[in-house]
Amino acid sequence: MIDIGSTLPFLLLVFLIVIIFSVIFSFIPLRLWIAAMAAGVRVGLVTLVGMRLRRVVPAKVVEPLIKATKAGLDLNVNNLEGHYLAGGNVDNVVNALIAAQRANIELGFERAAAIDLAGRDVLKAVQMSVNPKVIETPLVAAVASDGIEVKARARVTVRANIERLVGGAGEETIIARVGEGVVSTIGSAQTHKQVLENPDDISRTILKKGLDSGTAFEILSIDIADVDVGKNIGARLQTDQAEADKRIAQAKAEERRAMAVAREQEMKAAVQEMRAKVVEAEAEVPKALSQALREGKLGVMDYYNMQNIQSDTQMRGTISKMGTDGEKKDKQEKQ
Numbered sequence: 001m002i003d004i005g006s007t008l009p010f011l012l013l014v015f016l017i018v019i020i021f022s023v024i025f026s027f028i029p030l031r032l033w034i035a036a037m038a039a040g041v042r043v044g045l046v047t048l049v050g051m052r053l054r055r056v057v058p059a060k061v062v063e064p065l066i067k068a069t070k071a072g073l074d075l076n077v078n079n080l081e082g083h084y085l086a087g088g089n090v091d092n093v094v095n096a097l098i099a100a101q102r103a104n105i106e107l108g109f110e111r112a113a114a115i116d117l118a119g120r121d122v123l124k125a126v127q128m129s130v131n132p133k134v135i136e137t138p139l140v141a142a143v144a145s146d147g148i149e150v151k152a153r154a155r156v157t158v159r160a161n162i163e164r165l166v167g168g169a170g171e172e173t174i175i176a177r178v179g180e181g182v183v184s185t186i187g188s189a190q191t192h193k194q195v196l197e198n199p200d201d202i203s204r205t206i207l208k209k210g211l212d213s214g215t216a217f218e219i220l221s222i223d224i225a226d227v228d229v230g231k232n233i234g235a236r237l238q239t240d241q242a243e244a245d246k247r248i249a250q251a252k253a254e255e256r257r258a259m260a261v262a263r264e265q266e267m268k269a270a271v272q273e274m275r276a277k278v279v280e281a282e283a284e285v286p287k288a289l290s291q292a293l294r295e296g297k298l299g300v301m302d303y304y305n306m307q308n309i310q311s312d313t314q315m316r317g318t319i320s321k322m323g324t325d326g327e328k329k330d331k332q333e334k335q
Contacts, residue, residue: 032062039066043077051081060084064094071098079109088116096123100162103130107162115165120216128160132220135171139226140179142186147234150186150195152202153226154178158217168216178222181206192229199224 036043043062051058061080068075075094084090093112100107105126115122135156143149156178161168185205189195195202203222212219 032058036062036066039069041066041069047077054081054085056081056084060090064091067091068094068097071101073097073101075109079113083113083116086113086117088113092116092121092123096126099123099126099130105129105162111162111166115162118166120165122165125160125162125165125216128158129162132157132159134158135174136225137175137178137182140182141230142183143233144186144189144192144195146191147232147237148192149230149233150192151226151228151230152182152186152195152199152224154182154202154206155223155225157220157223158212159220161212161216161218164214165216169214170216173215174211174217174219177209177211178206181209181211196227196229199227 030045033043033045033048041062043065048058048062051061061077061084065075065077065080073094075097080090080094083093093109093116096112096116097107097109099105100112103126107126112122115125135158137154137156139151139153141149141151156174158171158174182202185202186195202224206222207219
């Protein structure tokens with residue numbers, strides 16, 4: 001029979017040893033260390049333990065280091081770990097360095113790490129240096145000197161400039177500058193036919209301006225993909241100007257008419273005021289006559305003579321008016 005009392009301490013010891021080794025092997029990436037040693041990469045167990053303590057995933061550093069060593073790059077674990085702690089993509093940087101080495105592009109680890117930390121895809125930049133990218137601009141509309149609108153679309157072939165990736169402008173700047181160059185070139189053309197006949201003039205003019213300065217790219221070529229004729233902007237502007245002039249003239253005429261009406265109203269008001277004064281003065285005449293008769297300043301015969309003169313004056317006025325109306329009627333009948 002097995003003595004349980006004697007075997008229990010042994011089983012507890014074995015169980016404790018298994019737990020200790022499990023904790024050690026889970027904390028120390030022994031398999032990764034063996035793989036590094038087999039690849040010729042010297043990484044100590046203490047270094048791997050230190051990575052764990054610094055909250056660095058050892059595989060994110062050691063595996064790219066193995067890859068770089070096999071590719072013939074001279075990198076060390078401290079540089080890669082420092083880039084990882086800075087928030088960089090270690091694997092992407094190593095892949096970019098390997099691609100740059102194969103393509104004979106001068107690219108060091110410090111510059112590649114700076115490009116990666118700047119937020120740019122360093123591997124994509126290296127690939128673009130080997131295989132240039134084509135950027136197509138949106139449809140750009142401009143007006144030639146003869147007033148005809150011309151619409152053009154350009155294709156810009158660019159290559160990444162490794163030296164200016166940090167701090168250089170992006171694709172949006174290239175598109176904006178090319179669009180500005182298209183507008184300037186079309187606007188300086190004498191006629192729209194000149195642009196349609198020689199669209200390559202636009203490319204040559206834009207390339208001379210050095211639009212890639214200060215950007216992360218090098219412009220290799222600019223090709224005009226499409227040129228179309230748009231609207232007659234000059235004629236439309238002339239029509240709009242004529243309409244505006246017409247409205248201004250109408251407004252001025254309306255202003256003059258309103259001023260004439262106002263003056264007419266003022267004159268009518270003045271005439272009415274004068275008539276009122278005349279009526280008021282005429283109303284005072286009988287009073288004055290009666291006062292003169294009472295005071296003996298005017299005799300009865302004088303009053304009758306004055307009445308006869310007034311009647312004779314009214315009769316002469318009536319006769320002259322009738323003669324004028326008769327002449328007008330004769331002229332109308334002759335016409």
